[in-house]
Amino acid sequence: MSRISVLVVDDSATMRSLIAATLRRDTDIEVVGFANDPLEARDAIKRLNPDVVTLDVEMPNMDGLTFLEKIMRLRPTPVVMVSTLTQAGAEVTLAALEIGAVDCVGKPGAGVTAAEAFGDLAMKVKAAARARVRPLGSAPVVEKREGYSGGDKIVAIGSSTGGVEALLTVISAFPENCPPTVITQHMPATFTKSFAQRLDRASAAHVTEAVEGAPLETGRVYLAPGGHTHLEITSGAHPRCRLVPADPVNGHRPSVDVMFNSAAKHGPRVVAALLTGMGRDGAQGLLALKEKGARTIGQDEASCVVYGMPRAAFELGAVEKQLPLGRIGPAILDLCSAAAPGRDQ
Structure with missing residues (x-):
């Protein structure tokens, strides 16, 4: 099998060298070229036809977002954004993920080595x-659901690679009185606050980062903060958010499996949904939920950016129904509706 060809685009020669050195340690990857700015990158993409582009956010002659828009409009190519881990960098990177970048990594900075940043x-x-x-x-076209009447359900959603677009699509379908919802998205700590704000602007519901002890309330969506904790929900009639310091699970912190397993007590x-993402995180947890009587949805292969986590869950038998992304938000509300208990999608 041929190796994955990568074009590295960054205005810093030092950063280009660090990225290339990191990628060349993997024998499945070949760095086929470099570009200092989008003008050079445009010609290099035409000449080299790389499988993947790593793209800096801030560059001369044309910023990374504008160039990314041109790539995704004229020559859709998988792009991994390389961003400074700052508040401004987080907001720009989230915009890039919305436009169509597949994933992002943070640049080395104060107290963060290249090995850590590019691990x-x-x-x-x-x-x-x-x-x-x-x-x-x-x-994707989002189906609208009229007449959601509320109930006592709890919604749990997990996602990873491709999850920015997927979560924006699902949460934008939620009404002001949506069921209490917890989300774990694999994302650096610097990004989750900005992403919660972006989800909040896209939805009639109120979206925030989860905080320790926050009660799960109607009309509220709680996003697991990135960093050193996992998001769990407590047991009992009135569950709350719990942030648990612990080692990564399945290579992730926060982990979807941890959140799903805590929700299985209910x-x-x-109602749980597992969206696009690489790997297996969330698959075992979704199975535990299904075995406890929860309703479970998996995003279908055709609408996933990466059909990894939903595939793993489907193969375990954890997915009650696979749906395209645009139907998942309305289907969640159907299953949560007090007016239609147990109604199928």
């Missing part, structure tokens, strides 16, 4: 090479 870069590049990239403007009260 999973090769893995993300290989996942990007397998990803489905769609032309800009081809976002059994039939839970």
Whole structure:
């Protein structure tokens, strides 16, 4: 099998060298070229036809977002963004993921070595090479559901690679009185606050980062903060968010499996969905939920950026029904509706 070809685009020669050195340690990857700015990158993409582009956010002659838009409109190619781990960098990177970048990594900075910052870069590049990239403007059509009447259900959603677009699509379908919802998305700590704000602007529901002890309330969506904790929900009639310091699970912190396993205590009260993502995180947890009587949904292969986590769950028998992305939000509300208990999608 041929190696994955990568074009590295960054205005810093030092950063280009660091990225290339990191990727060349993986024998499945070949760095085929470099570009200092988008103008050079445009010609290099035409000449080299790389499988994946790593793209800096801030560059001369044309910023990374503008160039990414041109790539996704004219020549859709898997892109991994390389961003400074700052608040401004987080907001720009989230915008890039919305436009169509497959994933992101943070640059080395104060107290962060290149080995730490780029530890999973090769893995993300290989996942990007397998990803489905769609032309800009081809976002999924979201089905609207009228007449949601509320109930006592809890919603749990897990996602990873491709999850920014997927979660925006699902949560934008939620009404102001949506069921209490917890989300774990694999994302650096610097990004989750900005992402919660972006979800909040896209939805009639109120979306925030989860905090320790927050009660799960109607109309509220709680996003697991990135960093050193996993998001769990407590047992009992009035569950709360719990942030648990612990080692990574399945290589992730926060982990979808940890959140799903904590939700399994609520059994039939839970409606859970596992969206696009690389790997297996969430598959075992979704199975535990299903075995406890929860309703479970998996995103289908055709609408996933990376059909990894939903595939693993489907193969375990954890998925009650697979659905395209645009139907998942309304289906969750159907299953949660007090007016239609047990109604199928």
